[in-house]
Amino acid sequence: MHHKRSIATVCLSGSLPDKLEAAAAAGFEAVEIFENDLLTFEGSAREARRLCADLGLEIAIFQPFRDFEAMPEPQRARNLDRAERKFDTMQALGAELLLVCSNVQAAALPEPARAAADLREMAERAGRRGLRIGYEALAWGTHTNRWRQAWDIVQQADHPALGLILDSFHTLCLGDDLAGLAQAVPAEKLFFVQFADAPRLTLDPLSWSRHFRSFPGQGELPVAGFLRDILAAGYCGPLSLEVFNDEFRAAPSRRIARDGLRSLIWLEEQVGNAALPAMPKLSGIEFVEFAVDHAARAELGAMLGTMGFRHAGTHRSKDVELWRNGGANLVLNAEPDSAASERFQQLGPSVCAMAFRVDDPARLVARAEALLCPVWRERTGEGERRIPALRAPDGTLIYLVENPEGGARRIWEDDFHLEEAEATGSGGLLGMDHAAQALAPGMMDSFVLFYRALFGLEPDTPWELPDPYGLVRSRAFASGDGSLRLPLNVSESTRTGTGRFVSAFAGAGVHHIAFATPDAEATVAAAAARGAPLLDIPSNYYEDLGARFGLEDAELNALARQHLLYDRDAQGGTFRHAYTRAFRDRFFFEIVERAGGYAGFGAANAAVRMAAQRRLPRGD
Numbered sequence: 001m002h003h004k005r006s007i008a009t010v011c012l013s014g015s016l017p018d019k020l021e022a023a024a025a026a027g028f029e030a031v032e033i034f035e036n037d038l039l040t041f042e043g044s045a046r047e048a049r050r051l052c053a054d055l056g057l058e059i060a061i062f063q064p065f066r067d068f069e070a071m072p073e074p075q076r077a078r079n080l081d082r083a084e085r086k087f088d089t090m091q092a093l094g095a096e097l098l099l100v101c102s103n104v105q106a107a108a109l110p111e112p113a114r115a116a117a118d119l120r121e122m123a124e125r126a127g128r129r130g131l132r133i134g135y136e137a138l139a140w141g142t143h144t145n146r147w148r149q150a151w152d153i154v155q156q157a158d159h160p161a162l163g164l165i166l167d168s169f170h171t172l173c174l175g176d177d178l179a180g181l182a183q184a185v186p187a188e189k190l191f192f193v194q195f196a197d198a199p200r201l202t203l204d205p206l207s208w209s210r211h212f213r214s215f216p217g218q219g220e221l222p223v224a225g226f227l228r229d230i231l232a233a234g235y236c237g238p239l240s241l242e243v244f245n246d247e248f249r250a251a252p253s254r255r256i257a258r259d260g261l262r263s264l265i266w267l268e269e270q271v272g273n274a275a276l277p278a279m280p281k282l283s284g285i286e287f288v289e290f291a292v293d294h295a296a297r298a299e300l301g302a303m304l305g306t307m308g309f310r311h312a313g314t315h316r317s318k319d320v321e322l323w324r325n326g327g328a329n330l331v332l333n334a335e336p337d338s339a340a341s342e343r344f345q346q347l348g349p350s351v352c353a354m355a356f357r358v359d360d361p362a363r364l365v366a367r368a369e370a371l372l373c374p375v376w377r378e379r380t381g382e383g384e385r386r387i388p389a390l391r392a393p394d395g396t397l398i399y400l401v402e403n404p405e406g407g408a409r410r411i412w413e414d415d416f417h418l419e420e421a422e423a424t425g426s427g428g429l430l431g432m433d434h435a436a437q438a439l440a441p442g443m444m445d446s447f448v449l450f451y452r453a454l455f456g457l458e459p460d461t462p463w464e465l466p467d468p469y470g471l472v473r474s475r476a477f478a479s480g481d482g483s484l485r486l487p488l489n490v491s492e493s494t495r496t497g498t499g500r501f502v503s504a505f506a507g508a509g510v511h512h513i514a515f516a517t518p519d520a521e522a523t524v525a526a527a528a529a530r531g532a533p534l535l536d537i538p539s540n541y542y543e544d545l546g547a548r549f550g551l552e553d554a555e556l557n558a559l560a561r562q563h564l565l566y567d568r569d570a571q572g573g574t575f576r577h578a579y580t581r582a583f584r585d586r587f588f589f590e591i592v593e594r595a596g597g598y599a600g601f602g603a604a605n606a607a608v609r610m611a612a613q614r615r616l617p618r619g620d
């Protein structure tokens with residue numbers, strides 16, 4: 001069945017009109033008006049009502065009414081007067097339902113019977129005006145903090161204008177669930193349901209709730225299971241997002257509103273309540289594309305040459321070159337009037353696109369459209385294939401090419417004049433191992449949702465990487481089979497490598513690309529012999545490595561000689577990797593060898609790598 005999709009104004013930044021416009025533009029059908037947003041609004045409640053009506057938004061609820069139930073006199077009588085005033089406001093607004101959250105006052109009496117009597121009286125008064133009351137347990141309520149307690153009180157009050165409100169955050173943050181809901185609560189008594197996710201933190205529920213909530217799928221709480229239980233209980237009201245989040249408050253309201261609706265659509269898909277084109281099967285990165293001009297292309301080509309890449313083909317109609325080493329493809333795009341040149345004009349040499357191999361690009365495009373993601377269509381020449389592309393939340397293009405069996409290889413044969421020797425690909429690299437992106441502050445949650453909801457990528461636990469000049473927060477995404485790996489980095493500091501990348505070049509995007517090799521030592525030795533600008537690693541690192549892993553001297557010396565970094569996981573999987581210096585202080589390359597099922601990125605080595613990069617003069 002169709003549930004109206006709703007969002008609380010508290011999720012979004014700006015004035016009330018900004019919030020409402022953003023919610024309507026995203027495609028929400030209803031809103032929760034958060035009282036503070038009305039208090040700070042210039043116009044009257046009637047004008048707010050008209051604004052909503054003009055935008056096609058229903059006001060699903062007015063919220064919150066605080067600290068009402070089980071107060072001693074004289075507050076009790078005063079609270080009932082206060083409620084009458086709010087009913088006036090609701091009638092002017094055209095809002096029929098009031099959210100009453102459980103009392104957090106120390107003075108609240110520990111008497112459910114008193115709470116029930118007060119709510120009954122309030123509901124009686126509301127009912128006379130055609131209004132209704134929903135009672136919601138806040139996780140930090142003085143006496144009511146679980147939904148079952150709130151339900152007991154609603155049941156005792158036994159008034160048709162009084163029902164229960166559920167909020168996934170309050171239930172799940174206490175480790176509680178909705179077991180028994182369908183048996184205990186008749187559907188018509190479930191007046192409203194709010195949805196929020198959150199990262200798992202050890203924090204008191206109040207601070208956790210007010211600062212760190214996120215949209216479903218951006219955090220770690222089992223929100224899909226919560227929705228499943230709600231639907232099983234027969235609920236047919238709106239599904240509403242209620243997220244208090246410091247970054248969302250500061251972010252453009254349209255992006256956040258769109259993320260919100262995307263999260264709700266995906267949440268409904270997960271419980272079978274919305275049918276979307278199926279998740280793609282991913283099989284790695286087919287190519288990474290750089291926006292260059294001729295000078296940058298010559299310089300980048302020279303650097304790639306030291307890493308064993310060769311100019312392997314030239315585009316049939318565009319000023320675009322393919323550089324290849326084994327299974328790793330890089331595209332250097334200097335075509336004027338293209339998405340690449342637009343990027344080059346803005347940012348200089350930079351990664352402008354990645355291509356993911358997927359089983360069915362057309363299906364993924366349809367899925368992206370259903371999830372409100374912009375699709376990009378580049379102009380094409382005669383007889384050339386149009387490669388469908390999506391825009392990531394920072395504007396980076398993600399091309400979708402069929403997986404190798406389906407013909408990822410064909411794009412090269414169709415669109416490029418290939419050098420004879422390179423047509424099949426030769427050289428030592430297996431392919432792309434990962435592409436790491438630097439994100440502007442506040443963008444992490446948008447990307448988390450984008451990669452999870454569209455592609456089904458699963459996030460690893462968050463890491464904190466200590467750059468010498470500030471902290472970098474990192475979260476890596478991978479496909480189930482490990483063929484596609486995408487670490488995301490964000491830094492509040494503009495002095496970290498990540499922060500500088502974002503601020504100095506006015507843009508985020510891919511800032512390092514890792515190539516997979518079966519033999520890091522050989523690949524790096526060959527690159528060094530060709531003069532590759534490899535990053536030096538201090539000898540202290542190797543002394544610590546020997547101490548941590550008990551490596552034999554011979555192995556340790558071999559690592560040190562090639563400036564290779566090393567990591568080992570609990571199952572004995574190993575990771576050997578080396579970095580280049582940055583190209584024009586922008587992006588850099590990594591060579592990695594995975595063995596024994598190692599699935600990480602050498603996070604323990606990130607501090608050493610970042611310090612080594614920062615010892616270099618700028619521009620190196």
Ligand SMILES: O=C(O)c1ccc(O)c(O)c1
Nearest residue numbers: 064101136167209210242
């Ligand atoms: O943090 C709060 O005060 C608050 C108010 C209303 C809600 O619905 C809620 O979940 C929390």
Ligand SMILES: [Mg+2]
Nearest residue numbers: 136167194242
């Ligand atoms: Mg709530």
